[in-house]
Amino acid sequence: MRRTLNTVVGRARSASAKKCVAACLAATGLAAMPAVAGFSPETSVMDQSGWLGKAAPDFALTNLSGTMVQLSDFKGKVVLLDFWATWCAPCRMEIPEFVQLQKQYADKGFTVLGAALDDEGAAVVKPVAQKLGINYPVVIGNIQVASAYGGIQALPTAFLIGRDGKILKTYVGARDKSEFDQDVQSALSQNRQEHSP
DSSP states (O other), X not given: OHHHHHHHHHTXXXXXXXXXXXXXXXXXXXXXXXXXXXXXXXXXXXXXXXXXXSBOOOOEEEBTTSOEEEGGGGTTSEEEEEEEOTTOHHHHHHHHHHHHHHHHHGGGTEEEEEEEOOTTTHHHHHHHHHHHTOOSOEEEOXXXXXXXXXXXXXXXXXXXXXXXXXXXXXEESOOOHHHHHHHHHHHHHHHHHHHOO
8 A cells, every 4th residue: 555655646746746645545545446457556657558558448427417428429539537536636736737628629629528536426526616617528437437447546547548439548646737738639649640541
């Protein structure tokens, strides 16, 4: 557990974020969740070959309005699937960056898709989403979906999914917008080349 905490904490951007990630993981027991399907925060992002190139597991979850949303609804788009929770400070720190990414790339075939893992559901997520000005779809996640994505060992955890529905990259812990920006541009360019005649 200590090694997992140290790895995720080490990837946080600032000293206060590192303390918060450690506190969130320790308080929730997420650091002790078992690794499955080859996914482990002990490996570097680029070495998580168990996920890279594989089809992202589809799901059907309700959004904040109660409408059913499936990941497959976004086929043909590059998707940044972000697992987060309202109580997770590093998650909330990333949201303004995701709002900017959505503004920047939505018209180019990209979307952020938030999957909130709050037990209380939309009742607690909706006010936070409104307060933070979230401009992208948010669904209420569950243990089945978290398990399908390797158990989600830390929050935030995100998956960059190509237009073909395959996982291009995974992110465990908070990241700087510049990393997401570069990866999204690359995914949009890569996928555009693959889908051109």
